[in-house]
Amino acid sequence: MARRKKVYEGKAKVLYEGPEPGTLVQYFKDDATAFNAEKRDVIDGKGVLNNRLSEFFMNGLTAIGVPNHFIKRINMREQLIRAVEIIPLEVVVRNIAAGSICPRLGLEEGTPMPRPIVEFYFKNDDLGDPIVSEEHIIAFQWASQQDMDDMVSLALRVNDFMSGLMLGVGIKLVDFKIEIGRVWDGDFMRLIVADEISPDSCRLWDIETGRKLDKDVFRRDLGDLADAYTEVARRLGVMPQGPSGVSKPTLIN
Numbered sequence: 669m670a671r672r673k674k675v676y677e678g679k680a681k682v683l684y685e686g687p688e689p690g691t692l693v694q695y696f697k698d699d700a701t702a703f704n705a706e707k708r709d710v711i712d713g714k715g716v717l718n719n720r721l722s723e724f725f726m727n728g729l730t731a732i733g734v735p736n737h738f739i740k741r742i743n744m745r746e747q748l749i750r751a752v753e754i755i756p757l758e759v760v761v762r763n764i765a766a767g768s769i770c771p772r773l774g775l776e777e778g779t780p781m782p783r784p785i786v787e788f789y790f791k792n793d794d795l796g797d798p799i800v801s802e803e804h805i806i807a808f809q810w811a812s813q814q815d816m817d818d819m820v821s822l823a824l825r826v827n828d829f830m831s832g833l834m835l836g837v838g839i840k841l842v843d844f845k846i847e848i849g850r851v852w853d854g855d856f857m858r859l860i861v862a863d864e865i866s867p868d869s870c871r872l873w874d875i876e877t878g879r880k881l882d883k884d885v886f887r888r889d890l891g892d893l894a895d896a897y898t899e900v901a902r903r904l905g906v907m908p909q910g911p912s913g914v915s916k917p918t919l920i921n
């Protein structure tokens with residue numbers, strides 16, 4: 669088979685040309701980065717877990733009518749997705765204060781938000797992804813007023829879906845980030861959820877113990893990241909055999 673053409677390589681994923689026009693193959697790497705790639709490591713099995721978890725979340729979103737880029741999983745590390753024109757914004761929804769909002773607004777980690785807060789960050793590594801307002805987004809034409817309304821609505825629907833799913837397995841969805849892209853059906857443009865939804869881009873806390881089950885484990889050196897992601901996957905019934913694809917030996921009495 670001819671080598672596929674690489675279209676884009678990011679910190680945690682690679683995009684290749686897909687088999688049909690308008691499709692891409694998304695490959696999940698084991699690389700973990702934090703603090704704008706100042707901290708980096710390779711975590712065995714992370715790519716496999718995020719491929720499966722993103723598949724699981726996107727399929728759930730499809731089932732409740734939230735449009736997204738996922739078409740099908742190809743193998744342990746790759747999925748077929750719809751090509752989109754990514755809007756250069758990170759859309760963050762917060763239910764509980766954690767991360768960057770704490771020093772910005774003087775909030776203590778763990779403070780519940782009065783209601784889910786939707787924030788936008790300009791995707792630009794050189795600038796460290798600065799937070800931006802609707803004014804900036806419209807003035808610089810990163811998105812239109814209609815796009816803004818659609819992005820907020822998509823983000824809140826993803827929040828309701830993910831919060832409910834996590835609550836069902838004893839996990840609090842503290843916050844998360846999504847990326848949104850444009851697709852055209854003929855002349856009609858619409859926005860769909862793209863990129864990935866995984867513990868790399870969410871904050872997830874165990875309801876009972878407060879244990880962090882997300883990328884903060886890596887950011888703050890709190891233990892084994894793959895163990896945390898495996899725990900999320902196990903509770904959701906995603907790949908119960910673990911990321912190696914091989915079940916652990918069972919003792920037969």
Ligand code: UDP
Binds near residue numbers: 766869871883
């Ligand atoms: N996030 C992300 N990618 C980024 C920045 C943030 O996936 O480049 C996620 C992060 O994991 C968290 C949420 O967005 O779930 C809010 O992140 P925050 O603004 O608190 O920034 P951080 O503390 O991650 O720097």
